Amino acid sequence: MATKKNDSERLDEASMLKVISGLEQEKPITKKLACEILNISYNTTRLAALIEKFKENKAREAKRRADLKGKAASNDEISFIISGYLEGETIDGLSKSTYRSTNFVKGILDKYSVPMRASSHNYFKPELIPEGAVRERFTVGEVVYSARYDSIARIDAEQHDPRNGWVYRIWLLAEKWQENAYQPAEELASLEHLRVLGVRI
Numbered sequence: 001m002a003t004k005k006n007d008s009e010r011l012d013e014a015s016m017l018k019v020i021s022g023l024e025q026e027k028p029i030t031k032k033l034a035c036e037i038l039n040i041s042y043n044t045t046r047l048a049a050l051i052e053k054f055k056e057n058k059a060r061e062a063k064r065r066a067d068l069k070g071k072a073a074s075n076d077e078i079s080f081i082i083s084g085y086l087e088g089e090t091i092d093g094l095s096k097s098t099y100r101s102t103n104f105v106k107g108i109l110d111k112y113s114v115p116m117r118a119s120s121h122n123y124f125k126p127e128l129i130p131e132g133a134v135r136e137r138f139t140v141g142e143v144v145y146s147a148r149y150d151s152i153a154r155i156d157a158e159q160h161d162p163r164n165g166w167v168y169r170i171w172l173l174a175e176k177w178q179e180n181a182y183q184p185a186e187e188l189a190s191l192e193h194l195r196v197l198g199v200r201i
Helices: 013-024 031-038 044-068 075-086 091-098 102-111
Strands: 143-146 151-161 165-172 180-184 188-190
Touching: 013 031, 013 044, 031 044, 075 091, 075 102, 091 102, 143 165, 151 180
Parallel strands: none
Antiparallel strands: 143 151, 143 188, 151 165, 165 180
16 A cells, blocks of 8 residues: 655755755764655655655756757747746746756846846836837737736726826736736736747737
């Protein structure tokens, strides 16, 4: 009968590196302590297997990164990075999944005028819209990026205000919002230039 996996096991990268470092130092930690750090049952065979698998994965990742170093991004990579970021993936997460550096990922987002999320969202201080994504007017039904809400949004209606120019009623598509809001064009970013690249919006 298979044993049930402990949901509280700590097999993340930081914990694994801590254990490996501890076991390989001049005065190594005990295997019992290593198991405690990972919050797994005391089992030296499983501990050794986990460490071996982790090292193999790291070696494979390092080789893949080395193979890609200096190579330009393919169209598929560009599309994957941009669509992943727009859907809420982090730069670190995209770096790991593409075997590219975080600077490489940031460079792609910057080059193609992808609206950047703030490290900590502030409704009252929305991020600036990249120049390549600025528009004075949008069309009803268009999917855009809302800087104030840090969310992809669909334009449902427009009206012209003598002081603020075009103002749009939008439906916020991010899971945390799912509601209507009103925003002027200057706080919305066009995503049409990304569609041309084949990015799914």
